[in-house]
Amino acid sequence: MEGNIPNEFVDEVRTRFDVVELISEYVQLKRSGRNYFGLCPFHGEKTPSFSVSQDKQIFHCFGCGEGGNVFSFLMKMEGIPFPEAVKELARRAGMQLPSTVSSVAAQRAEQKKSRLREAMAWADKYYRYWLQHQDGAKALHYLEKRGLTREIIESFGLGFAPNRWEAVKQFLRKKDFTERELLDAGLLSDNPKKTYDRFRNRITFPICSPRGETIAFGGRILDDGEPKYLNSPETPLFDKGKNLYAIHLAREAIRREKQAIIFEGYMDVIAAHQAGVTNAVASLGTSLTEAQARLLRSQAEEVVIVYDADAAGQAATWRGLQILKSAGCLVKVGRLPAGMDPDDYIRRHGGDAFRKDIIGEALLLVDYQMASLAQQYSLDKDEDRIRLFNKISEILASVDNAMEREDYVTKAAAMLKLPATAVREELNKKKQSASRPHSQTRKSSTIKPSLQRETAAQKAPMQIIALWGRFPSLIEESAGQLEEEDFPAELIPAFLEAQKEKASFSAARLLDSLQEEKHRQTLSRLLIHEEYDEKIAKKAIDDCIRLLKCVRIARQRKELEAQMASLDPVAAKGEINELSKKWLELRKLEETINHPREGGKGVG
């Protein structure tokens, strides 16, 4: 599985990363007892069942069964194969990959990406430089007129792309980047005749990865040109559906405040940060994607959408809400006075007022939906009231919590000027008909089916390995009683390693040797269970060993039986007698193994 990355290197990378630290970059974790808990980034949930163990350097989700070590986490989170996960962490740790590693093609792809990152870093410097020099004077003046301080311009890395066709192109060509590389980085555009600067006469907004590397730019035109905003295209570095503007600057505050504010525009985010509202990010141009919603959900308990008060903003809000809700976020909507965008509001009223009056007064999803529907229909017309009634019952039918729903029934009845019983009745009809079977199938498909029941004997090898992983000191006395043949093929490497490593056997390392996701999940679950101490573990191991010995004996007996059956009863009488004796011995052995058995409890 580890391709041609040497094991020593994999070990070295793993020990450089702490599982809690790595996962905290993606998920907000809280300590509880010996483990950390958070909302699982791999399935939608509202109560944390995703646990991380610092001692064992592993994670496991009791909701969906996902589990593993730092590598498995990154693989799942970034959707990359094992060797890529190792390389990515090595890169983050600034480690040089061994020269033997990876296919030539993969090596080239990585080299290319690192060239593109370099080009982006230079372009970033270049644009920043121009904002502070002659060509950029007008741009700087514009930003200052909009109230941005030097510090905030600096921390957001704002820059200026000169109004020339080959400014950044010439600069980077002199740094030995090829036109091809600059096209691939999205810094140049081309037509059949030539390549030229993509960003011209624009204020540049670097778009960064969560770790703060510049991966793309947004550019705002300085004069009245079109389009007003231009972004980098998708590149090997930049997938706009997976990134959020300013996430690298907002991440800490989001985690601290357990809340994320999401805007539409870059200027909204910058104004908010300058006013001290630093838990703010923006989607990149288009409406929110599921990946962005998951990224937010993994960091914050609550997400507040604050979009422009115009019609387009409202439509985008509505779409964004659905996506955030289905990702399992607690969603609220901050409403601005008509005709204002967040940037205007914050500049006029300041960060404290924004926090208190817009974020503090944000409506819960259902309240917002009801309020905005009420605006669309006239309550004086019976026709409209009926339509509104239908729409509202649909929304209320999606509220899972009964008490909450009842609360909304009262509100809706008051709004529609109807008796609450009428609303309740309609709601029950809606819930019984369409929504029930639908929501059930959806629920079961998002969570993986639980692992199929296995017999105790089938489970025993994995349990032993897991218990060894937790209590390596028990390996010494128990490993000798087992043989390779007691383990299924995929667990033999783990068994041999335990035998060899004894007390220094590492559970986190073990997870890398398991090819199948199913095994990784079982193992992480067994490893993270808290209610076993060493004494119980020892007993559980003994039980498992006894079970495996019986399995081994049964197999040997079957072999003897087959042998005897294949012999001629007359000609091979003596031989058959010998085999029969052996068979009886095995039978007795089985008895003695089974006899002292006293309902020991297995793990799992």
Ligand SMILES: [Zn+2]
């Ligand atoms: Zn999960």
